[in-house]
Amino acid sequence: MGNVTSTVAAKFAFFPPEPATYEVFREGGGTGKLFFSGVSADKNMEVHLIETKAGNKIIATFWRHPYARFTILYSHGNAADLGQMLDLFIELRAHLRVNIMCYDYSGYGASSGKPSEFNTYHDIEAVYECLKREYGILQEDLILYGQSVGSGPTLHLAARLPRLRGVVLHSAILSGIRVLYPVKMTFWFDIFKNIDRIRLVNCPVLVIHGTADDIVDWSHGKRLWELAKEKFDPLWIKGGGHCNLETYPEYIKHLRKFMNAMEKLSMTRLQARQNNQPPSTMPEAKHNKCLRFGKK
Numbered sequence: 128m129g130n131v132t133s134t135v136a137a138k139f140a141f142f143p144p145e146p147a148t149y150e151v152f153r154e155g156g157g158t159g160k161l162f163f164s165g166v167s168a169d170k171n172m173e174v175h176l177i178e179t180k181a182g183n184k185i186i187a188t189f190w191r192h193p194y195a196r197f198t199i200l201y202s203h204g205n206a207a208d209l210g211q212m213l214d215l216f217i218e219l220r221a222h223l224r225v226n227i228m229c230y231d232y233s234g235y236g237a238s239s240g241k242p243s244e245f246n247t248y249h250d251i252e253a254v255y256e257c258l259k260r261e262y263g264i265l266q267e268d269l270i271l272y273g274q275s276v277g278s279g280p281t282l283h284l285a286a287r288l289p290r291l292r293g294v295v296l297h298s299a300i301l302s303g304i305r306v307l308y309p310v311k312m313t314f315w316f317d318i319f320k321n322i323d324r325i326r327l328v329n330c331p332v333l334v335i336h337g338t339a340d341d342i343v344d345w346s347h348g349k350r351l352w353e354l355a356k357e358k359f360d361p362l363w364i365k366g367g368g369h370c371n372l373e374t375y376p377e378y379i380k381h382l383r384k385f386m387n388a389m390e391k392l393s394m395t396r397l398q399a400r401q402n403n404q405p406p407s408t409m410p411e412a413k414h415n416k417c418l419r420f421g422k423k
Contacts (some may be wrong), residue, residue: 140276140303141242142206143235149210151176151186152239166213177257179233179249183240184241187230187254189262190220196390197292198226198258200284202251202277204298208236215373215379222379223386225270226262230254232280244279244303244318251280266290270389274298275343275369278351279319288328293389294328295375295382297335298369301347309389325354331392333359333385335378337367359385 150164151174161174171191178184186207199219203212210229216227232247233240240246258264270293273281277301285294300306303318313320325332332355336348345363352361362381364372372378 133278137246138379140205140236140244142243143232144206144208144211147210147236148208149236163209170217174328175257175261177230177253179253181233181240181246181249183233183238183246183249185230185233185238185240185250185253186264187228187257188216188237189258190216190227190229192220192224192226195226196224197260197268197270197386198228198264199223199249199272199295200254200258200281201227201229201272202247202274202279202281203229203231204277210236212259218373218379219382223382225335225386228254228258247280248283251284255284267292267393270295270327270386272297276319278321280285282321282324282328285330286324289329291328291330292393293330293385294332295335295385296332296348296351298337298340298343299348299351300335300343301350305347320352322354325351326356329356331357331359331385331389333381335359335364335372335381336361337364337369339366340368340369359388 138405141365152162154160154162162177163174165171166172173189173191175187176184177187182242186209201216208291209229216229219225220227230250231238232242232250234242258269266288267290269291269400271281271291272295273279274297278296281296283295285291298319300319301322302313302320304310304314305322313323332352334348336345348361352358362377364375364377367375386408
């Protein structure tokens with residue numbers, strides 16, 4: 128049944144840029160250090176080739192900030208690859224004072240394999256293991272960021288990490304079928320069932336969505352925010368579409384507000400542990416490249 132689901136998903140949901148917008152090569156052409164085309168050594172970016180449980184080898188890049196307060200694990204949109212995201216990652220790293228780990232799904236960019244729902248789950252799990260192994264990143268210092276279809280692997284992993292610091296859902300989907308049809312129930316062949324997984328996430332969730340999104344309706348973001356256990360003040364960008372939210376000044380301003388709140392929350396919880404007191408919960412507060420859906 129899983130194979131049938133993956134086949135259905137691949138037919139209407141995945142649009143990797145072809146050809147890839149970048150190349151990865153090794154120093155000296157052998158077994159040396161990996162380099163990313165167009166990125167100089169002074170950018171503090173490291174390239175990884177990671178093998179997943181499915182046997183695919185995916186490309187991931189780690190953008191280091193010397194005074195990072197958190198690490199963001201970023202899952203990008205459907206019609207993008209890492210080569211198109213470079214400028215955004217540089218901006219986010221600088222403005223938010225964070226490390227950023229990002230990756231190309233199987234079948235995207237220079238990653239091997241074929242795109243499928245379950246491969247994206249294997250992909251993000253492998254990248255998370257790399258973060259722990261290579262950089263010693265703890266759940267408490269990790270924020271998962273899912274843009275568009277990237278909300279699927281993001282919530283898959285978030286539901287499995289009970290001590291995660293936070294989650295950002297950017298133009299996220301309730302599920303694959305719900306992007307195409309306003310169904311009221313979840314079908315077995317649906318993909319990225321975020322509407323169910325969001326209920327299993329125990330950390331603060333920030334939802335960002337454009338009110339004029341004509342690809343993934345604003346109602347998807349609103350419903351995900353309503354279903355989140357620990358809500359953070361959402362960002363509904365008035366007039367924002369699906370591909371342009373990063374161009375609005377409130378986008379980076381609100382993300383900085385979220386990071387500051389997560390930093391304060393970290394300090395509060397640390398003090399609570401030191402005093403053997405239960406930490407106070409966050410009070411409930413009263414937003415690139417496009418995702419495309421359609422039949423190939």
